[in-house]
Amino acid sequence: MKIIMLGAPGAGKGTQAKMIAEKYGIPHVSTGDIFRANIKNGTELGMEAKKYMDQGLLVPDELTVKILLDRVAQEDCGKGYVLDGFPRTIPQAEVLEEALNKLGEKIDFAVNVDVPDENIVRRMSGRRACLKCGATYHVEHIPPKKEDVCDTCGSELVLRDDDKPETVSNRLKVYHEQTQPLIDFYTARGILKTVDGTLDMKDVFASITDILG
Ligand code: ADP
Ligand code: ADP
Ligand code: ZN
Secondary structure, three states, X not given: OEEEEEOOOOOOHHHHHHHHHHHHOOOEEEHHHHHHHHHHOOOHHHHHHXXXXXXXXXXXXXXXXXXXXXXXXXXXXXXXXXXXXXXXXXXXXXXXXXXHHHOOOOOOEEEEEEOXXXXXXXXXXXXXXXXXXXXXXXXXXXXXXXXXXOOOOOOEOEOOHHHOHHHHHHHHHHHHHHHOHHHHHHHHOOOEEEEEOOOOHHHHHHHHHHHHO
16 A cells, blocks of 8 residues: 655644554654754765755756655665655656556555644744654644653653744645646546544544554
8 A cells, every 4th residue: 555645744644654664564654754864864865955955945857856766766665665854746646656567556545634724833933853763743632652762762851853833834834836736637647535634633543543553
């Protein structure tokens, strides 16, 4: 099964993608996580991506598409995957579609996690991330067992640089301009499924599993 997660920054795509990955036994592929791991390791790709991420802008399509296609060509993606944060532009969606067409494959579902802008800033300022294992928490809604410590790996949790309010409003603008058109793109292909992302994490997941089966 191949799934795409759509939604504004902070809508809960990553949170749901991790649960989907676990339930269906497929890898969770997050372009944001790949970029952050590269930044942490000081790679050339990381340096390049950081210039855009820090401003709340998208990393150029050319670079992003290459990273993603390399990742999904790996063996563990053979049974499918859940894409979180990709595609984010129409050109990215077109390249993905074309690459899959060539293999005689297709995306099964595009799950749109719907959360209004008003809720987003609060979600982001409370988000705490583990840069080591990619786990995500929320200070009020999904707190770690011990403050600022990752439940999974014991590393310190941080507020991402791009989750500061100044950057969040920029990211929302970028979302509306460049990513939201994907809702029409996947509606036209008959695979768009919208869920109410303002519900409790477990209830959002229940609506998703109803759709995926
Ligand atoms: P969120 O879902 O909270 O916005 P992500 O971790 O998905 O965060 O993305 C963080 C940043 O990484 C984005 O703001 C953007 O700069 C970059 N990025 C991630 N995925 C893509 C993509 N598919 N295309 C372009 N830039 C991306
Ligand atoms: P995205 O990947 O779309 O940027 P995340 O999954 O990282 O979003 O979630 C953004 C923030 O909101 C995180 O702090 C996360 O713990 C929290 N969160 C996720 N889902 C919910 C929910 N259903 N209700 C409340 N908070 C949530
Ligand atoms: Zn961790």
